[in-house]
Amino acid sequence: MRWNSMSPDEAPLQKRLAAIFSDTPGLCFAVLVGSRATGAASSSSDWDVALQWAKPGLDMDTLACEERLRERLAHALECSLESVDLINLSSAGLAMRAAVAEEGVPLYGDAELAWFHFLSRTWRELEQWQWEREHHAA
Numbered sequence: 001m002r003w004n005s006m007s008p009d010e011a012p013l014q015k016r017l018a019a020i021f022s023d024t025p026g027l028c029f030a031v032l033v034g035s036r037a038t039g040a041a042s043s044s045s046d047w048d049v050a051l052q053w054a055k056p057g058l059d060m061d062t063l064a065c066e067e068r069l070r071e072r073l074a075h076a077l078e079c080s081l082e083s084v085d086l087i088n089l090s091s092a093g094l095a096m097r098a099a100v101a102e103e104g105v106p107l108y109g110d111a112e113l114a115w116f117h118f119l120s121r122t123w124r125e126l127e128q129w130q131w132e133r134e135h136h137a138a
Contacts, residue, residue: 014107016076021108024069026062028052029109029118033087037105046083047073049107050100052118056090089118094129097122 021030034048035041051069053062066086074081089097101122109115 013076017073018108020069020072020076024065026054026065027069027108028054028114030107031100031104031115032107033100033104034085037103046085047077047079048085048087049073050087050089050092050096050104052089052114062088094122094125098126 017030021027029052031037031050032048033050035045036047051066053065055062066088070081070084070086074084077084087096087100089100092100097118101119106115
């Protein structure tokens with residue numbers, strides 16, 4: 001399934017997921033990544049979802065909230081807990097954030113501004129990394 005060309009049969013699933021995300025306190029946005037976002041998934045592919053929380057960092061409350069979210073998503077997707085991979089963007093490396101920015105399909109966002117801020121920051125850091133890579137060798 002490729003979400004940005006979703007068939008009418010898949011619309012109810014996207015609505016259920018949006019309801020789960022909107023009922024998750026502190027979640028700014030959720031983005032589908034990996035094979036399910038690019039259209040290369042098989043029936044056994046896992047679900048990779050990148051998350052941006054309003055409160056950055058990894059504390060016990062965020063971890064507990066992520067585990068509750070994983071359980072709810074697994075139930076809605078009718079898959080095992082192990083088939084749902086959640087990526088906390090506040091602790092993700094630049095390569096992962098770049099993949100999310102380039103290939104990710106937004107599933108939920110309580111504020112588009114947070115998504116655009118993430119994209120802007122990620123592209124800025126990529127440009128800085130590229131500049132340093134090119135000029136460090138000189």
